[in-house]
Amino acid sequence: MPAPVTFTAEQDHQNMMTQLGIQSLRPGPSGDPKAPDHANYDESKANPWPALPDALVLNNGQKVTNAQMWWKERRPQIVHDYEQYVYGFVPKDVPKVRWSVIASEKEMVGFHPVIATELKGEVDNSSYPLVSVSLRMTVVTPADAKGPVPLLMMFGPSGFPAPVQPSVEELSRINAALKAMLEKQDPSLKAVITQHPGWEPVRPVPFEFPKMNADGDPPSTWELIAAGWGFAMLDPQSAQADNAAGLTRGIIGLVNKGQPRKPDQWGALRAWAWAASRGLDYLETDHAVDSKHVGIEGVSRYGKAALVTMAFDQRFAMVLVGSSGKGGATPLRRNFGEAVESLTGGEYYWMAGNFMKYGASKATFGSMTPGDIPVDSNELIALCAPRLTFISYGIPEKGDAQWLDQRGSWMATVAASPVWALLGAPGLSTDNLDYQKAKMPPVNDGLLGGKLAWRQDDGGHTDAPNVKYFIGWADKFIGYPAKN
Secondary structure (H helix, E strand, O other): OOOOOOOOOOHHHHHHHHHHHEEEEEOOOOOOOOOOOOOOOOOOHHOOOOOOOOEEEOOOOOEEHHHHHHHHHHHHHHHHHHHHHHHHEEEOOOOOEEEEEEEEEEEEEEOOOEEEEEEEEEEEEOOOOOOOEEEEEEEEEEEOOOOOOEEEEEOOOOOOOOOOOHHHHHHHHHHHHHHHHHHOHHHHHHHHHHHOOOOOOOOOOOOOOOOOEEEEEEHHHHHHHOOOOEEEEEHHHOOOOHHHHHHHHHHHHHHHHOOOOOOOOOOOOHHHHHHHHHHHHHHHHOOOOOEEEEEEEEEEEEHHHHHHHHHHHOOOOEEEEEEEOOOOOOOOOOOOOOHHHHHHHHOOOHHHHHHHHHHHHEEOOOOOOOHOOOOOOOHHHHHOOOOEEEEEEEHHHHHHHHHHHHHHHHHHHHHHHHHHHHHHOOOOOOOOOOOOOOOOOOOOOEEEOOOOOEEEEOOOOHHHHHHHHHHHHHHHHHOOOOOO
């Protein structure tokens, strides 16, 4: 078998440009407002292509008038265009994942007893043993639950939330054994150990109060457990590294047998979404979890991944999308803050190679702009309909930068709302569904009356202040009373 190709990020980027016939790309704007090439933050210049694609109009111009047309015709069109031009296709021959329990223990989360289970998802690499992929996920559920509980899967590091420490007696035995081992390895240490009778190789972990959220509330995981929910921490980078040099490894590299991607193949966002779907496969076998009410959550790049997960896997019942920006809830064709060129030149590996065409200034096919992209974020949000979809942002003053274009995401959310109505579900709870004119709600005044929700809190680059609102909002629709 050929060894995996080892590219730097620059080499992989150039390889994809060569495959696409691109000679040069337009540079992305600077995030420094003082730089001469700084990003645009002038609303009067923000919409060079003001009309978003209509999620309820077929490619032939025919209006979608009923649910059957949506499910049979329009939705598949949007899915295809997103796969072809934006996020890439997931290959049909992705290997299976075999989940196994590494460890399970009783812990305390926010003074509530829980069962925490650390899992490993081994991906079958028999087709190419030179690349190994092992997914990491930790599942935490209330120990005193009377039945299966709703669960929020969260993109982030996996591990026990509050590992149980050995008792004083157990630590004493551990230290005695360690001292004996040291003396056996080096007999001269016996005198040193005798001179310091109070020294112990391992000391008890001191109690620390938990770090509260920026809004003063308990950690989000505490809030979930207190509400009778479970949570899972899924490490997306156990599936695919968050860099371009890793594209010939991870799940993308495994399927490609260590070779570079083709232009229409998946990028990291869909690889992370794939990992979430495999995590849901496991949760469907866990009797402690109500697998019909599993949500997905993420912030920033993982907010993009959470929205992509929800859009493509209809088994997920709900999503909390935190500060996702371009490639997430913000319109691609809008010129405000982060730009398409920021992605085609920088984090291009999040997307399909074909996405780079929309940043091309010179290519065999001419040049293309964001206005040429056949889909936009309002349609990505619409793919989540009629399920529970919560778009969350903070404020620039606290660190949720203008770069993320909060207003653009608001516009896309408004534009997506009619799909919920078409499918017989309450959408965004606002009277004005003209996305170009609808006024954003005040900060901390969320629109939580429908199954499509929007809330901008007064926090920073995190969705933590919105988690308690998400729980109460979701409980209302899934009929799960909070245990507060």
